[in-house]
Amino acid sequence: MALPIADHWFDRKRIDDEITLLWELHVDPLLRCNIWHVRGRDRDALIDSGLGIASLKAAADDLLRKEVVAIATHVHYDHVGGLHEFENRVMHRIEAPVMEGSHARGGLYASDMAVEIADGLRKAGYEIPEALVTSVPKGFDPAEYRVTPTSVTRTVDEGDVIDLGDRHFEVLHLPGHSPGSIGLYEAATETLFSGDAVYDAPLLDELPESDIADYVRTMKRLLELPVRVVHAGHDASFDGERLRDLAGAYLARRDCYLPES
Ligand SMILES: [Zn+2]
Ligand SMILES: [Zn+2]
16 A cells, blocks of 8 residues: 655644644654653753654754753654654663664554554554554655664663753653653643653553553552643643543542552
């Protein structure tokens, strides 16, 4: 099946003076991750990097005027495809080794996706279209798609800080969706970049690397966190009240998975 040719791959939206959202226009919502650019005084943060189908660095060139710290909230292929393009690469210590290996389990066609990933998506209620991209850059063959492996230059864990000079994001280890999922939390503005730990759509906790008991603990933690706005790994941003609704709904459904202590 030949797909139409896309003439540009990324779109973007200015959220405020310092935050810009970028996304891949021709990717099915199921795999379309939010890419967040945060401008800092001394350096910028780039949170997640999409599938790596087209160059994010080239597309965001005008935004990236100084040192850039590229952070992956977790190692799923829709979040790390562009990571290799950046000089400073940050990921949780548990998932950094995975980034150095091949990502052969992902795919842009449903038929190329590992069965256990497809099962995890279906159990959460998602339908998987045969093609997860609706068009492609010229010369790109979706059947040949692979994430470019890369090493990270800094591994992080709970409590570490991403320092942009005037803005400081604390690393929250938020396992459940994946073992090394992180959020980036700025206490001064009560802003949370949550990755796939929480977003406003059915959450994935039955992927091969997911852990429901961990997810329950993560949601209990998020319920207590002072949050004004959540910029998530997928879908629209939301406020603290919505976060507490989502966490509460998850706990109502899954709390029974937590082993008695
Ligand atoms: Zn994910
Ligand atoms: Zn994702």
